[in-house]
Amino acid sequence: MNGQTHPETVDxxxxxxxxxxxxxxxxPRTDSEFMAGDAVKDFLRNDCKILCIGAGGLGCEILANLALSGFKDVHVIDMDTIDISNLNRQFLFRPAxxxxxxxxxxAEYVMKRVPGVKVTPYFGKIQDKDESYYMQFNIIICGLDSVEARRWINATLYQxxxxxxxxxxxxxxxxxxxxFKGQARVIIPDVTSCYECSLDMLNKPVTFPIxxxxxxxxxxxxxxxxxxxxxxxxxxxxKKLDTDNPDHIGWLYNIASARAKEFSIExxxxSLTQGVVKNIIPAIASTNAIVxxxxxxxxxxxxxxxxxYLDNYFMVIGTDGVYSYTxxxxxxxxxxxxxxESRNVDVNREWTLERFIESLTERQDFQIKKPSLSTSTPTVAGKTRLYFQAPPQFELExxxxxEKKLVDLVSEGGEISVTSTSLPFNLTLRIHYV
Known part of the structure; x- marks a missing residue:
């Protein structure tokens, strides 16, 4: 198909x-602004532009549903390539x-199967696009498996x-x-709660003591x-471990198998090796279809x-029967x-800056990795840079x-600005010592 459209197709x-x-x-429950007839059908099929972020298990289902529901101007972003393990549930793909x-x-498959629908693909990251790109869409749907990507698009749309x-x-x-669990939610900037509001609901990543x-x-x-x-x-x-490289996964599998044999572990x-190193969560096709x-x-x-529209959270659990709730x-x-507003944080007076940074990375409601800290308010030490992860000269400086106590660096009521590669915005914390 090579991305061509079907302008000659008539409904x-x-x-x-x-x-x-x-x-x-x-x-009986139609919105008072609803205008039945040709105008709304024309908007849906000719004017409404919709973006689907992700073309994996959820994304494949979403794209097909949108095309069959009458949306004719669909865009899709995904940074991944197709792996053979995807074929059991991502039904738009074939072994070839x-x-x-x-x-x-x-995009090619949907346009081939649903005449008249234009699907515009982008192979890359959502972070590659700026605000002007997202401004063109009427609605954005996320079918992502990444918390960081969700936080980024959520913060971007709010900004x-x-x-x-x-x-x-x-x-x-x-x-x-x-x-067998799934959720769908509607987020309207400045109207509903945002994705960041519910960050502490997420399961904490499984870690094992060294x-x-x-x-x-x-x-x-x-x-x-x-x-x-x-x-x-x-x-x-x-040499960096590439979790998408079969040779690297194979090496880990062989080494782990030998280790398991040594300790009589079965x-x-x-698949488990790949799941552990990539933190893969099992995907069920029926759950993808429902969500x-x-x-x-x-x-x-x-x-x-x-x-x-949904106000504002829907969940479905299919482990024992089928249960849904909004x-x-x-x-x-x-x-x-x-x-x-800035966030008030209680800090032990005895904590060093290093202990404070550890406390930030441990908090479920922040989900920060390798943060850098600075302050715009006057500090006891008279410096604005508290600790930077990069560049190297700033880290060294x-x-x-x-090793210093935070109370010796930042005054009571002072504000700390936290940045991180996993944080799509600057987090401002107001310090209160206890």
Missing amino acids: WPNRYYHIDQILDRPG DVGRPKAIVA MADAENPESIKPLIDGGTEG CTIANTPRLPEHCIEWASVLEWPRIHKD GVTW AASCCNEAFKIATTSAP FEYERRPDCPVCGG TRPNL
């Missing part, structure tokens, strides 16, 4: 018969597509939003799955962690105002994205501060 009679049943007349970019293949310019407020529909994996492994995961965390750097020195497999359907249903309602996730007053 045949009754192509959207079932959808038109919704758009031709108002229903392995190694090709997901976004491009998904774009201007109350005096309604066109700048872009609805974000976020879907996520974990095994002493356990080095000396007394008991689980196959311990052996795999030992191979990746301790043996890989010992053997390969400065269960080390190739994608919910996301696209919300997109359809927002685009057409034919029914009230509720309003309230805004967090001290949310660093939508709260608009600020390293002595790690």
